[in-house]
Amino acid sequence: MEKWENNRAWFLILPVFVIVAFSAIIPLMTVVNYSVQDIFGPGQRFFVGMEWFREVIHDERLHSALLRQLAFSCMVLLIEIPLGVLIALAMPKKGWGVSACLVLLALPLLIPWNVIGTIWIIFTRPDIGLLGKTVNDLGIAFDHTARPLDAWITVMAMEVWHWTPLVALLAYAGLRAIPEAYYQAAKIDGASSWAVFRHIQLPKMRGVLTIAVLLRFMDSFLIYAEPFVLTGGGPGDTTTFLSIYLVKIAVGQFDLGPAAAFSLIYFLIVLLFCFVFYQALQNVGTGESR
Amino acid sequence: MARITLQQVAHSYQRHPKDPSDYALKNIDTVWEDGGAYALLGPSGCGKTTMLNIISGLLTPTRGRVLYDDRDVTELPPEQRNIAQVFQFPVLYDTMSVFDNLAFPLRNRGLDPQTIHRRVQEVAEVLDLTADLKKKAAGLSADAKQKISLGRGLVREDVAAILFDEPLTVIDPHLKWHLRRKLKEIHEKLQLTLIYVTHDQVEALTFADKVLVMYEGEMVQMGTPAELFEEPRHKFVGYFIGSPGMNFIPCRLEGNRAVCDGASVVLDEETVRRAQGKEGPFELGIRPMYLEVHDEPGDDRIPVQVRKVEDQGIFRILTVQMASSTLKVRISEERPLPGQEAWIRFPRRWIKLYANGRLVA
Known part of the structure; x- marks a missing residue:
């Protein structure tokens, strides 16, 4: 067959190419460019090779931020996924209650992220906050600006309040998609409600739960606005998550080189974890007895 | 096994039915003899599935009584009626092996492992599933899946009846024939009462000893295939059975x-x-x-x-x-x-x- 001489096809994919270039490739390559140079000012830059990567990898503060971040994301998954599934199971299946629940659940998702931080600052203030004042009046000392544990509890509570509805909505969608015949068959087979959950509902929700786990992991691993507004990373460094630390280096200290190297490592970590989660969830419950 | 009697059963899906047209099932009186092979034939929406669900206990009728032999089971849930039902689409527990699927109803009833093992082996034998017992149920073909659904009914000893709700809808034509023959074979071997819902007259007439024709929530005729053909008691039976009608x-x-x-x-x-x-x-x-x-x-x-x-x-x-x-x-x-x-x-x-x-x- 003769080769097609007309190269118009290239022209047709140009729009996509341009969009992807500006939205992903060029910014990413800029970061790669920064990560191998030492920049003093406009026009004053030196190639430093892998120097920044070496420095970042040996940064103690980054290590502790990474551990903190992992602990945070794990707790988020451990709390939000089961809680979201429980909420979905408890939701009504028909009638006006469905719409009411869906609207109530969706509310936290509609609020801008920095506003959420602000809401929780006020909510938990020991002097005037509804929650903070109540807890302190009950005789429990609580102040997220001074005590690391309280700061953590507050950030976790905020995160759970903000994002569990997403998991619940996904799980609810998964549950509603199960045909009625499965429940009828289970009744006839004499299955307990635990068996129905274990053998019908949970396996049928695998797809949506995979999405929920991936989304919640990625988002919580990249979390910035809410804790930044709420605690600013403090007290001390105790709620300084990776992105907050990264912004401190890049914007606070204007160390663009190390910050770029850090960003790339950060990106690879997220990618790696998501890949592992995805693979694990794809295979769960399918490979047991082959 | 049991004789199943429906006495003046009517059912409406509305909470406060007023009009006769609110009823999906209107005043059904019928007896299903022990060990018979019955087909329930009628167009979509005539109340066949409603009737089946009332027999199995998935629905409680608005009026009337359901008897197994002389026992009134109207208010009993399906698991206490000891009945089996096979649905239009194969219902499987995807994460389990074929063996576990078949054993599931027995495990739920707390039987000992030896009995379970023996029963599952027997049923697998009857259904030609012995070679697949260790496989994942999710990966099998549609007809094998439907056989497993059926097997979960057969595995319990002494089920009152096996109810089929258009079980061959999703099966390939050449396997339909095979599976239908298998059902007949099982019926002859185990002498179980079978009630088979379908809107396909060929399926009904070849499968059943007696066919019950339903039309708009009413039972218009119950009889052998020959009776339905030669003595249609209602115009609808005349139209619906035979090609052309x-x-x-x-x-x-x-x-x-x-x-x-x-x-x-x-x-x-x-x-x-x-x-x-x-x-x-x-x-x-x-x-x-x-x-x-x-x-x-x-x-x-x-x-x-x-x-x-x-x-x-x-x-x-x-x-x-x-x-x-x-x-x-x-x-x-x-x-x-x-x-x-x-x-x-x-x-x-x-x-x-x-x-x-x-x-x-």
């Missing part, structure tokens, strides 16, 4: 004759006597295969115009015009085709008279 011609009674547009036909005395005092409108009914076609005029022969000929392999279907009525006639393919003009005869023994949609008998 029965011919119906509006008529009026004059003495011992039924007079319709363009023809008059002599009825037998018995029918004439029974028709006395019946409210019309009257209709003549006759199966296409019982109409005789002639090329010459003669006694009792009625002239018709041949409008269309359809060749269906071993027979032909003629569409003929008799005055204002259009009739279908089935003739064997060996008979030479009549011309444009033909004469048909109504053999007296195959003429049925219907008053207001119901057989005069």
